[in-house]
Amino acid sequence: MHLQQLRVLVAVRDHGTLTAAAEALGYGVPTIAHHLGSLERHFQVRLVERDRRGARLTDP
Numbered sequence: 001m002h003l004q005q006l007r008v009l010v011a012v013r014d015h016g017t018l019t020a021a022a023e024a025l026g027y028g029v030p031t032i033a034h035h036l037g038s039l040e041r042h043f044q045v046r047l048v049e050r051d052r053r054g055a056r057l058t059d060p
Helices: 003-015 018-025 029-043
Strands: 048-051 054-057
Touching: 003 018, 003 029, 003 054, 018 029
Parallel strands: none
Antiparallel strands: 048 054
16 A cells, blocks of 8 residues: 555545546546555455546445
């Protein structure tokens, strides 16, 4: 787990979409998805729910 992965998670929470989080951090959407996937594999739990309207953190 890396600090940058946590920054990505916070950006998704704050901006509500992977696209907006990517723009805010200066990344591409595939990079955002990669970091989220790495975090989800590390913790073995889904952290973000994605749908047509955007993305939100899962309930604790």
